[in-house]
Amino acid sequence: MKTIFLVALTLIVQVALGWPESPGWLSAILLPMVFVVGPPLLLEERRWPHFALALGLAWDLVLEPVVGPGAIAWSAGAVAVSAVVPLVADRSPRAWLAFGALGAAIMIVVRNLALVPLGLAADLTWGYLLLSVLLTSLWCGLVGWVIALDLPARWRSHRARTLR
């Protein structure tokens, strides 16, 4: 339930990032990528591609003109990340950053490929691809850093010290 709430919140923020008054580069950040990168890094469950599929359907419903390509793209990113994560022992924020970049690149490319047969593909530029990959990886790295900080544990120890 918490995950669904977080996903919904992320999508709402994603829509907000694309607000016409906001800077154009903000919409290049793929906020839900943390739900693709996080589970393989934190858990052993291997069903995350299906979760990413549901995430993509939600993405399509909210942000895309047709339902389908987004689901394909997000699940493709999840498959790629979940295939590479077991090969790497690192679970630090750097891993979040790297896998976020990988997932973002694959998601963007596959989404365009899925739109080509439908005649809806927009021109994908290297600039937009690099910008989106960079910003998304930074976003994932930030989330990984925050998780690595383990703020609840720090808060509990701080409370314990002050109560003493």
Place this chain on the structure above:
Amino acid sequence: MTDRRILVLRTVLLWILLEFLAAAQVHTPGGEPVLLSWARGAVSPVLWAGEAIGSLVRDLVSGISDSSRLVVTNRELQLELETAKTLHRIMTEDMAAQFELNSLAVMVPNLTSTAVPARTIFRDLTRGRMIVLVAVDRRISADTPAVANGGVIGRVIRSEGRRSWIELITHPVAAVAIQTPDGRVQGLAVGCDTRELEIQFIPRQAQLLRGSELVTSGADGIYPPGLPVGRVTAVRESANAFLEVRAEPAVTLATTRVVLLLDGWMSGVHSGNTAR
């Protein structure tokens, strides 16, 4: 198959379904769903192939039908060609017979009006027999002389309808009274072989040489005088009072096509004598 591969396979299948789902939502500029255009694009090669195969089968059937018609036509043409060849052979034969008949007419200058031309329809040189077919239904008298291009060939021994049986001069019992053209030597030509005549009763002192021509003398009362009979091929002395003489017939019996039956020549002679 590992769980990961199964997972990837399922995911790929889901991707395909999702792509179809997206294609069902998007429309072409013509207003047709993209999915429908995909389906048409996927089916059109099959339809094209079916149409091509149908066309091929139709052409094949048409080709076989045309070929069979050509075979039938070819057979009919071959038949017509064979018929034409046969007609040509018959006409050639008739023409040769006509030439032979013309030669015969020249050979027998005093041809009587009762002489009958006839075509050879059967010949057996071993037995000395020949069957001829006359052009008109007329009974030919027995002992009527038969001449061909070159000379005498025999006499009629039987006549029935348009057919007449001829005993050739080479028949063992046939005999023709002969003489040399100048009439100095006279004898009797008797059949002895398929291709030879034996000339009997030629005196020892007779001047008869190899190559001498022999003609009918008319002494037998059957053949008119002066018709060629043969040519001497061998003259030998013998133990008796006569020479042993052999001659070959003047007519090539094996290739004779047309004969002339001198029916009534004797009556013509008699009427001539009576008139005189």
